[in-house]
Amino acid sequence: MAKSFRGGVHPDDRKRYTAAKPIETAPLPDKVVIPTRQHIGAPCAALVKAGDLVKKGQVIAEAQAFVSSPIHASLSGKVVEVADYPHPVFGFCQSVVIESDGADEWVEGMPLSRDWQALDAAALKDIIRQAGIVGMGGATFPTHVKLAPPPEKPIDAFILNGAECEPYLTADHRVMLEATDKVVTGMRIVMKVLGVAKGYIGIEENKPDAITAMVAATKGTGITVVPLKTKYPQGAEKTLIKVILDREVPSGGLPMDVGAVVQNVGTMVAVADAVVSGLPLVERVATVTGGAIAEPKNLLLRIGTTFAQAVEQCGGFAAPPAKLIMGGPMMGMAQCRLDVPVIKGTSGILALSEDDVNAGEEKPCIRCGRCVDACPMGLVPSMLSILGQRGLFEVAKEEYDLLDCVECGSCVYACPAKRNIVHYVKYLKAQNAAAAAAKK
Amino acid sequence: MSAEAKMEIGQLTVSASPHIRCDESISKIMWTVNATLAPAALFSVYRFGVKALVTMIICIVAAVVTEYLIQKWQNKPVTVSDGSAFLTGLLLAMNIPSTVPWYMPLFGSVVAIAVAKHTMGGLGYNIFNPALVGRAVLLASWPVAMTTWPEMASKVDGVTSATPLGILKLQGYEKLVSVFGDKMEMYKSLFIGTRSGSMGETSALLLILGGAYLIYRGYINWRVPVFMIGTVGVLTWALGGHAGLFSGDPILNMLSGGLILGAFYMATDMVTIPITNNGQIVFAIGAGCLTVLIRLLGGYPEGVCYAILLMNSVTPLIDRWLKPAKFGARR
Numbered sequence: 001m002a003k004s005f006r007g008g009v010h011p012d013d014r015k016r017y018t019a020a021k022p023i024e025t026a027p028l029p030d031k032v033v034i035p036t037r038q039h040i041g042a043p044c045a046a047l048v049k050a051g052d053l054v055k056k057g058q059v060i061a062e063a064q065a066f067v068s069s070p071i072h073a074s075l076s077g078k079v080v081e082v083a084d085y086p087h088p089v090f091g092f093c094q095s096v097v098i099e100s101d102g103a104d105e106w107v108e109g110m111p112l113s114r115d116w117q118a119l120d121a122a123a124l125k126d127i128i129r130q131a132g133i134v135g136m137g138g139a140t141f142p143t144h145v146k147l148a149p150p151p152e153k154p155i156d157a158f159i160l161n162g163a164e165c166e167p168y169l170t171a172d173h174r175v176m177l178e179a180t181d182k183v184v185t186g187m188r189i190v191m192k193v194l195g196v197a198k199g200y201i202g203i204e205e206n207k208p209d210a211i212t213a214m215v216a217a218t219k220g221t222g223i224t225v226v227p228l229k230t231k232y233p234q235g236a237e238k239t240l241i242k243v244i245l246d247r248e249v250p251s252g253g254l255p256m257d258v259g260a261v262v263q264n265v266g267t268m269v270a271v272a273d274a275v276v277s278g279l280p281l282v283e284r285v286a287t288v289t290g291g292a293i294a295e296p297k298n299l300l301l302r303i304g305t306t307f308a309q310a311v312e313q314c315g316g317f318a319a320p321p322a323k324l325i326m327g328g329p330m331m332g333m334a335q336c337r338l339d340v341p342v343i344k345g346t347s348g349i350l351a352l353s354e355d356d357v358n359a360g361e362e363k364p365c366i367r368c369g370r371c372v373d374a375c376p377m378g379l380v381p382s383m384l385s386i387l388g389q390r391g392l393f394e395v396a397k398e399e400y401d402l403l404d405c406v407e408c409g410s411c412v413y414a415c416p417a418k419r420n421i422v423h424y425v426k427y428l429k430a431q432n433a434a435a436a437a438a439k440k
Numbered sequence: 441m442s443a444e445a446k447m448e449i450g451q452l453t454v455s456a457s458p459h460i461r462c463d464e465s466i467s468k469i470m471w472t473v474n475a476t477l478a479p480a481a482l483f484s485v486y487r488f489g490v491k492a493l494v495t496m497i498i499c500i501v502a503a504v505v506t507e508y509l510i511q512k513w514q515n516k517p518v519t520v521s522d523g524s525a526f527l528t529g530l531l532l533a534m535n536i537p538s539t540v541p542w543y544m545p546l547f548g549s550v551v552a553i554a555v556a557k558h559t560m561g562g563l564g565y566n567i568f569n570p571a572l573v574g575r576a577v578l579l580a581s582w583p584v585a586m587t588t589w590p591e592m593a594s595k596v597d598g599v600t601s602a603t604p605l606g607i608l609k610l611q612g613y614e615k616l617v618s619v620f621g622d623k624m625e626m627y628k629s630l631f632i633g634t635r636s637g638s639m640g641e642t643s644a645l646l647l648i649l650g651g652a653y654l655i656y657r658g659y660i661n662w663r664v665p666v667f668m669i670g671t672v673g674v675l676t677w678a679l680g681g682h683a684g685l686f687s688g689d690p691i692l693n694m695l696s697g698g699l700i701l702g703a704f705y706m707a708t709d710m711v712t713i714p715i716t717n718n719g720q721i722v723f724a725i726g727a728g729c730l731t732v733l734i735r736l737l738g739g740y741p742e743g744v745c746y747a748i749l750l751m752n753s754v755t756p757l758i759d760r761w762l763k764p765a766k767f768g769a770r771r
Contacts, residue, residue: 009462011460011462167460238767238768242767248767248768249768250768250769251766251767251768251769252768253768294445294446308447311445311447312445312447315445316445316446316447317445317446317447317448317449318446320448320449320450321449321450321452322452322453323452323453323454323455323459324449324452325459329457329458329459329460330457330458330459330460331457331458332457332459333457334452334453334454334455334456334457334459335452335454336452336454337449337452338447338449350459352459352460356459356460357453357459357460357461358460358461358462358463359453359461360461360465363466363519363563363564364561364562364563364564364565365564366466366469366563366564366710366711367564367710367711367713367715368469368659368710369661369710369715369716370464370658372715372716372764375764376767377766377767377768378764378765378766378767378769379764379766380715380716380759380763380764382715399760401766404766404767404768407457409457409458412457412458412461413458413460413461413462414462414464415461415462415464416462416464416465416466416468416469417465417466417564418461418465420455420456422456422457422458423455423456426456
């Protein structure tokens with residue numbers, strides 16, 4: 001029987017638009033806009049200036065900090081500008097604009113062929129860091145940091161998150177089908193780095209072909225495929241660990257507190273490419289979809305491709321979108337413009353129609369309790385929203401566990417009063433952070 | 441291909457996630473609850489005649505108009521179309537005898553909407569169930585009219601104008617059974633609704649069917665009616681008889697009075713009851729205990745209304761006491 005967890009919601013997964021469509025390589029863009037900040041941690045500083053010639057895979061921005069990740073040119077050509085450009089997460093951000101020379105040439109020495117089994121954990125971790133790999137599910141936490149838990153936190157289980165529980169998105173699904181062996185190689189590399197023998201792949205039941213493919217590809221590797229019930233947020237890190245290992249990450253804790261590390265599917269492909277072929281992270285698969293997209297697709301896109309270029313590749317808009325989102329509809333970020341670039345954490349580009357959004361006027365809470373039933377963290381979201389309206393972050397934190405909210409959005413999805421609970425939670429968290437900063 | 445691609449974006453909405461919502465809405469819930477009450481309401485019109493229909497319409501129109509006027513006066517968005525004022529009116533009608541003079545339902549509805557609902561801030565903010573506040577005020581204001589029930593329009597059983605619980609209280613169990621003929625006849629009559637009482641106190645069957653549909657739709661929690669009716673059953677069985685412990689008649693007590701209506705339609709009023717499953721169980725058991733206390737020891741034959749109102753008042757406390765089990769707290 002497929003495993004599940006307490007809480008959650010069942011939105012229509014809308015994966016039918018793209019689930020059966022093979023990954024299509026987008027044509028080489030004329031120009032890319034590559035932000036120097038594409039990860040959680042210290043921002044990078046640009047190493048190139050206007051006029052410089054760069055090759056694909058060349059480091060163009062770097063930071064000395066441990067919690068950071070270098071940025072590479074995603075095509076060969078000339079740097080035309082280093083300036084602030086629109087960014088899907090940070091508003092505006094320093095970006096390197098590269099005009100393609102059409103040759104799409106790798107830096108010398110790339111690609112290469114390496115036997116990963118001959119490398120030790122430290123060497124593998126260093127390759128992963130240098131390749132600029134971050135969590136590609138959207139969180140963009142540098143992967144080499146996640147693979148270096150402190151010695152007092154022994155890790156005994158590695159989980160690959162193949163749940164892809166966000167509606168609409170099918171990028172991970174297609175990658176598991178089309179790059180099955182790379183995913184397994186990436187997993188085995190990461191398991192070697194972590195020194196763990198137990199590996200798990202959690203996949204929602206709505207992807208039976210991916211389950212079959214992964215079961216076949218993991219025979220004899222010590223990796224177990226775990227079918228999961230199709231329910232959002234099955235792929236949230238804490239729920240995934242609970243479902244697969246029956247361990248609860250403590251309140252305020254991290255997966256490593258219960259001996260687990262969770263990684264995204266796309267990240268595993270990037271790890272395999274980096275370690276086996278010496279290639280840095282310069283492209284990724286993203287699902288371009290939604291009711292307002294003429295022809296939804298799974299695209300292999302260069303980092304720095306603008307959303308406009310990606311949408312154009314899918315036939316443009318069937319109707320003017322009501323909302324443009326980077327990521328999934330439950331946790332993705334709403335965008336206000338089309339000239340933002342695809343970054344390492346762009347798992348999808350959604351253009352939603354009015355019908356998809358199904359918005360409504362926010363009404364007072366009627367205490368129906370649907371949010372309480374939906375909350376996978378066992379909170380009372382209705383109270384958080386009411387406290388949010390009043391700005392009472394201290395009460396929210398002390399009595400209603402504000403900081404345990406993972407902002408999965410299940411409560412908002414379920415709410416008949418259309419309350420913007422996650423909005424209030426973000427506001428309360430910001431208030432709390434500001435108050436904490438003021439105290440220092 | 442890209443030449444003909446349409447790229448206009450128009451006005452994009454930028455807001456916090458999530459970006460999709462379910463199809464539920466407050467008005468969908470309220471109108472569904474109204475619809476499930478319709479069979480029981482129509483049955484009471486069939487049993488009690490046109491007078492019942494008139495009383496019902498007065499209740500509903502007064503509730504809706506009162507809400508409209510208050511919201512207009514306060515320059516608030518008018519929300520009468522969401523069905524909640526309609527529901528308050530309908531529930532109040534179900535809670536009173538059909539024979540009361542016209543100004544009583546009118547007054548009750550105005551009190552329910554103006555005092556119990558809008559002085560608290562409107563839908564979602566009221567502490568007490570508005571319809572029950574309306575009924576309580578009417579019972580305190582006109583106790584005689586509010587406890588004089590009509591003869592059945594189509595008399596089948598020769599039931600007198602007192603309610604079964606009234607007969608039980610004043611004349612005893614034997615007398616009550618003799619009114620119906622025998623025990624099975626009594627149960628049948630209570631279940632189907634061929635007996636005297638307030639408009640919504642009659643057909644247990646239709647109320648249970650309506651409530652079952654609401655449970656199926658997820659609009660009410662099954663725990664509330666099950667625990668409330670169960671509590672009344674167990675306690676009246678244990679304590680309600682004259683021949684010592686466990687000599688009471690639980691079936692009579694569960695099917696009579698306003699218990700079925702209250703347990704399915706008023707103790708489940710989401711605004712005024714606890715928000716968690718455990719909280720709702722505590723609420724239901726508490727309301728069941730208070731109902732039995734009033735029925736067995738109080739001055740009134742029936743106590744559902746006051747039992748629910750009393751439990752409404754401790755709802756915020758129950759909510760603070762019984763929060764859901766937090767993820768990651770167990771170590």
